[in-house]
Amino acid sequence: MRRFLRVAGRLVCGLAVLLLSPVLGLATLAGMATVMAGPQVFSVTGLAVFASVFYLGLLLCVPRPAARWARxxxxxxxxxxxxxxxxxxxAQVLTEPPGTPPPAARVEGQREWELPTGSRLAYVRVAAGKASAAPVVVLQGRGDLAGDAAFFGQLAEGGREVYVYDALGTGRSERLRDPRGYGLPRDVSDLEAIRDELGAERLVLVxxxxxxxxAAAYLGAFPGRVERVVFSSPAPLRPPPTVLGFPAPGESLRVPDVDARMLVTHALLRVEPQAARAFAGDGELDARLDRTRALASASYHCPGAKLTPEPRGSGGYASLAPRDVEPPAASGVPVLVVKGSCDFQPWSSIRDYPRGGLVYVEDAGHAVYADRPGPYLKALRSFLAGRPTGTPAGDRPPPGYLGPA
Incomplete structure (x- = not known):
């Protein structure tokens, strides 16, 4: 009995050491990164510690035999x-995944803002006639400048200019050397600098x-700078936790693109973000997020809808930055919420947004403007013209709603 307990105790200790080995390896790797060791040094050091502790765990799990040949x-x-x-x-940690795409090519009409915040952002301007009203600024972040400019440019009427741009760290805009520079505070500062660059007293935000x-964060910070705002298929202001920070937008996607290399990258981001970027570059993180979104492309539409390829370069490191927003206080700014009948974002996501008119679009998913462009444009044009649009938003979804509550 005593021998059995001794063997069982040794086995439990061995299993505990085996489970501890990757934790100690990651901790060593992260610790070496904080003393400014290069990727080759901290990677090899962390792997060496993992290998040593893992072997110790194996030795503890298997009892030492008496015979020399058996040893x-x-x-x-x-x-x-x-x-x-x-x-x-x-192999997983040290090998960069194949298929890292080249930087996205310029699109027709692309220009750049050099903002006083230090950001360099790519944008496209669409105008019809002389501008006499507040410009429309579209906040998308998908990296599809050409497609977004072609669609939302249809709002360039009645003396309005339309601007579509890639936020910092996404699409064709600048990538930062230090990922700690990404986040909503920087994006809000960039948007205010854009308003100043345009010489506009107020903006219309979509x-x-x-x-x-x-849009909600900017409205909360600069309510007097917003003429009116559209929240289209809005994401929750306080997003739920995600695996390694990558968004998993649809029910069809349960597990993001996660492996040992991504675990290392995430660990480095927590202690030394610049080391994370040196270890896994912008192209690699962009490609991972592109693959995640491509896998989830069906969730952007209603079942049976025709799917279109997702744009590339959506911004891996920028997507991992914190995005929580405090609900903005009532400001009197006219608000329109557009929601599709099978949007993967929960109905509850609209509760923290400022209340206004709600346009509920049947047979439309998250990409409501792609699934039902006619009703979508009609609602936005009516709203921009100052006409009452939509019905009061309720806390519960209407009958026939197919998305999560």
Missing amino acids: WARAVALLGVEAVVVWHVC GHGEGARL
Whole structure:
């Protein structure tokens, strides 16, 4: 009985050490990164600690035999297991995934803002005639300048200019050396600098999806600078936790693009973001997010809808920045919320937004403007013209709503 307890205790200790080995490896890797060691140094050091602790765990799990030849056989077998596991982990950690795309090419009409905030942002301007009204600024963040300019440019009427731009760290806009520079405070400052660059007293904001958060944050910070605002398929102001920070937008996507290399990147982001970017560059993180969104493309539309390819370069490191927004106080700014009948964003996401008119669009998913462009444009044109649009938003979804509550 005593021997059984001793063997069982050794096995439990061994399993605990095995489970602890990747934690100690990541901790060592992160610690080395904080003393400004290069990616090669902190990667190899962390892997060496992982391998050493993992082998110790194997030794504890397998009792030491009495016969000398059996000890040698045990050592060879354990080294074989060690080699297979460590080789697999090393291959995942040290090998950059294939298929990292080149930077997105320029689109027709693309220009750049050099803002006093230090941001360099790519944008497209659409105008029809002489501008005499507040410009429309579209907040999307999908990296599809050409497509967004072609669609939302149809709002360029009645003396309005329409501006579509890629937020910092996304699409064709500048990437930062230090990922700590990303986040809503910087995006809000950039948007205020854009308003000043345009020489506009006030802006009309059209925030779609994640862009609705930015619109709400800007409205909360500069209510007097907003003429009216559209929250289109708005994302929750306080987003729920996600695996390693990557958004998982639809029910069709349960597990983001996660492996040992991504675990290392995420650990580095928590302690030394610049080391994370040196380890896994912008192209790699952009490609990972592109793959995540491509897998979830069906969730952007109603079942059976025709799917279109998702744009590239949506911004990996920028997407990992904190995005929580405090609900803006009542400001008297006219508000319109547009919601599709099968949007993957929950109905509850609109509760924290300022209340205004609600346009509920049947047979439309998250990409409501792509699924039902006619009703969408009609609602926005009516709203921009100052006419009462939509009905009061309720806390509960209407009958027939297919999205989450």
